[in-house]
Amino acid sequence: MTETETFETIRLTSDVVLLAAGRVLLIERGWDPYEGCWALPGGHVDAGETSLAAASRELVEETGISVPVSNLWQVGTFDTPGRDPRGRYVTVAYAATIPKAVPPMAGDDATAARWWPLTALPPLAFDHADILSAVIGSANPNQ
Template sequence: MDTGETSLAAAARELEEETGITVSTADLRQVAAYDAPGRDPRGRYVSVTYTATLPSFVPPMAGGDATAARWWPLDALPHLAFDHAEILADAATR
């Protein structure tokens, strides 16, 4: 998050920066906050996650510090780091 930015605003900004997909903050729904100690070996991180439903297919385009961006079927995901599989499972039930 940038200084003075909410997690909601950061989520919309990061989505656009990393994938080229633009959504309004009103279109984002919070899933949960993930804050378990040790969830990321790089350090102490708290993640607040959101979902958005797009009205039509939008192809993602990598930007920012993303080297690639693409859609994946939930039943064919590659290996995910840390607790990201738990995060996606929670988002899928919303």
């Protein structure tokens, strides 16, 4: 008997946890899945792009806030099957801390962007609560 290999399409994304003064920057999603829900800024890694470059780009596109790539540190890879209802998605999460919360401007597929107190978060889309927990429980090697 011969085993048959099966392959599934896996999409790569990047997410960003941006912290400032006890707050985290979130975007309100403009379309499904989770339209109208709050999430971390992030999105697909483009062809020829690193996950780090994608994280930086998506942060600017969705919030108007730019953070130097050198200030982003990798939190980890999140790849639990079923974390995204569209199919198999793997995300590389990054984090950064800035001294104060600067006003965001929603763009791209975000209908809103705002700073939320870490003590009063809305329900988060996908597994973004797990990603945020990983950041809060870790030490930033860049500080």
